Amino acid sequence: MHKMNNKNKTFIDKLRSSGLRPTNQRVEISKFLFNRKKTFHFTVEELKNSMNLKRSKKISTATFYNTVHALKSAGHLKEFSLENNTSYYDTNITSHHHFFDNGKVIDIKSDKITFQKLPEAPKGKKIKNVEVVIRLENNN
């Protein structure tokens, strides 16, 4: 019944390792998120709208939120925040940096930024990660 080709393997495994059975809805969401070359930065609303636009039978809001949350909890998505009280998610789960350009988000690979000087963590604490945001504006 379940024809699972190699192309599907990766994103179905992400569902499985998030404790989610690979239902049709979840497989389509996971495929949409992970079956692409470049990092994807998105809000749940954006994800829902772009996926549901092309479907006759819509996937419900709750399923989008539930699936994204489970993938995030399992470490397959990273959450971040711009300055508009909406959660964004990032398919690039490694520690990395970003350009923020008027709501557009672009990845900067970790090795593109190195530090000359960094403060120490306060006593009792240690550094979990260091992430940089470079805000852009138009020339002139």
Add this chain to the structure above:
Amino acid sequence: MHKMNNKNKTFIDKLRSSGLRPTNQRVEISKFLFNRKKTFHFTVEELKNSMNLKRSKKISTATFYNTVHALKSAGHLKEFSLENNTSYYDTNITSHHHFFDNGKVIDIKSDKITFQKLPEAPKGKKIKNVEVVIRLENNN
């Protein structure tokens, strides 16, 4: 009628330069925000609750939001975001860095972090600012 001592001057000026008449409510908010030694990081709800706790006549939610927004638009407050879809504000409006420690935010002066390597801005763009977040966790 209006006894304006020197201590009040600064935060009343911030109101004036935000296009706000220094009414009683606004003066108290501005004083609460700016009449302190250390940087203050807050949400509007936190501000409202801590100020209204000690008052018999409460200041309304709308006045808190309106005043904070006007101060922010005039550049007297900076907005930022943690990962919980709530706006935070920062009385330190200079470009600077932060430790994030379990919802607690601590300023890092700009000169405490220097870069060895930084990427160039994409064509047509230039860098507005570079801000670093150092996420902390407990030692072992």
Add this chain to the structure above:
DNA sequence: ACATACTTTAGAATAATTATAAAGTAGTTA
């Protein structure tokens, strides 16, 4: 096929924020 557990969904509930509009206050003028 049946039982059970998991899933999807519509719609209600919540939290943060913004909008609305009526009542209050202040600055200016007569």
Add this chain to the structure above:
DNA sequence: TAACTACTTTATAATTATTCTAAAGTATGT
């Protein structure tokens, strides 16, 4: 000071993003 006007405050409604609930649907094991 009275009146006029513009600005302000406030309670309340509306909106947006998100989470919760509970009923109906689907899959899995026997």
